[in-house]
Amino acid sequence: PVVDRVVAEAHAAAPLGEPDLRGALGAVVGAYVDFLQGDPGFVRLMAWEALHESRRSGPARPPHSTAMQDALDGILAALPGPRRPPAERRQLHITTIGLCFFPFAHNDTMLAGLGVDAHDARFRAARVRHIVDLLAAALA
DSSP: OHHHHHHHHHHHHOSOOHHHHHHHHHHHHHHHHHHHHHOHHHHHHHHHHHHHGGGOOSSOOOOSOOHHHHHHHHHHHTSSSSOOOHHHHHHHHHHHHHHHHHHHHTIIIIIHHTTOOTTSHHHHHHHHHHHHHHHHHHHO
């Protein structure tokens, strides 16, 4: 899958310079955006869980997927300098998912009001570029 390829390429290029970092981030972000764009049922299910399941108490649930976190951790491990603390890695994971997920969760509400369609190919390309720009700047 994308995660294994990105992590392997990041480690092969370590320490990652700007072009390699942007390429690795682009692959991960692009794959996640493609997944969200291609599976609107997943987006609806996550929104439904946020509305209904949060009322349920009990033990913490396991993560839905660790693919994004694994990919980001692999990229971070290949960057020059000291390793980032777990709390910072977790925040990067949350930020990345939020930046990718929001347009699909709110395509018919906030984005429609802005005249934007998250399923448009031009929007997809611009969104991936924007997220990669933000993440690359944050990790520089």
